[in-house]
Amino acid sequence: MKSIEELTAGILGGYLISEAEALDLLHHAETDALCDAADRVRRHFMGDRLDTCSIMNARSGRCPEDCKWCSQSVHHKTKIDVYPLTDQAEALRHARDNHDKGVGRFSLVTSGRTMTDAQIDRCVEIYRAIAAECERFRGGMLCASMGLLTREQLQRLRDAGVGSYHCNIETAPSYFPKLCSTHTLDEKLRTIGWAREAGMKICSGGIIGMGETAEQRVEMAFALRNIGVASIPVNVLNPIPGTPLENMPPLPDDAILRTFALFRLINPAVYIRFAGGRTLLRPEIQERALRSGVNAAIVGDLLTTIGSGIAQDKEMFARCGFSC
Numbered sequence: 001m002k003s004i005e006e007l008t009a010g011i012l013g014g015y016l017i018s019e020a021e022a023l024d025l026l027h028h029a030e031t032d033a034l035c036d037a038a039d040r041v042r043r044h045f046m047g048d049r050l051d052t053c054s055i056m057n058a059r060s061g062r063c064p065e066d067c068k069w070c071s072q073s074v075h076h077k078t079k080i081d082v083y084p085l086t087d088q089a090e091a092l093r094h095a096r097d098n099h100d101k102g103v104g105r106f107s108l109v110t111s112g113r114t115m116t117d118a119q120i121d122r123c124v125e126i127y128r129a130i131a132a133e134c135e136r137f138r139g140g141m142l143c144a145s146m147g148l149l150t151r152e153q154l155q156r157l158r159d160a161g162v163g164s165y166h167c168n169i170e171t172a173p174s175y176f177p178k179l180c181s182t183h184t185l186d187e188k189l190r191t192i193g194w195a196r197e198a199g200m201k202i203c204s205g206g207i208i209g210m211g212e213t214a215e216q217r218v219e220m221a222f223a224l225r226n227i228g229v230a231s232i233p234v235n236v237l238n239p240i241p242g243t244p245l246e247n248m249p250p251l252p253d254d255a256i257l258r259t260f261a262l263f264r265l266i267n268p269a270v271y272i273r274f275a276g277g278r279t280l281l282r283p284e285i286q287e288r289a290l291r292s293g294v295n296a297a298i299v300g301d302l303l304t305t306i307g308s309g310i311a312q313d314k315e316m317f318a319r320c321g322f323s324c
């Protein structure tokens, strides 16, 4: 097997490492060596600009699906705010607030398996209104995460200015059926394919620390490479009381950093995005992750949990050598 130095030189020259090589790194490379290699690869392919995005939970709770990690499923007994699809004034308020704080992207995120055509109509109007008012969110910087939509619904969102569609594969393909029984990974992949056909970039990642093995995290990174995603949001499980994963032990910091680094070495030229669970990590681990391949982050509040202060985040990104 090649050394980490040889593999890194190869990646910098355009080589895509194999699954066997990634597993060899997983099993034998020192954490610092992995993180430093990922940092070099990130700087080479992606530079020092950090991509920030903000999300609004535009419809919360009452989801018929049974995803084991999720606080919004009707199958679990959780304490979250439950509300129907947002109205335009509320969405505009959120978008303007994030825009004025200098966030790069804005996404509406809805709970539930899918959306009706009437609900998509409402979202189309909302996106048009946001694009009209928020200059920075024009030109493909609006995003959507609305479950398993049809080809036509995805095209309507694209035509309304949505540049990226978010649909997580959530975990390794080999582990997904253990976490969700009401829909399949193939259904998600079909939606992702239609979103791409409609002209949208794909944002897809998942959650680590749900009981999967380290090898399955590598499997997930390769599944995302095969899909051809532009952005990989990596959530660290925040075990929510009342969900089946409420007692899942946290991943060690080392495992989290190694995951970020391997995701970068496997997917050299995409956004590796800090997502949910970031604020559970100590500040020094967050900063080490930003020097281990991460170059994007969700900022502000998350779906059902409090996020981070945008101003403090920007200071941290600057300390780690990023502009945003």
Ligand code: SF4
Pocket (backbone or CB within 6 Å): 063, 064, 065, 066, 067, 070, 071, 072, 073, 110, 111, 112, 113, 147
């Ligand atoms: S489909 Fe989405 S909102 Fe519904 S339970 Fe799964 S992750 Fe939660």
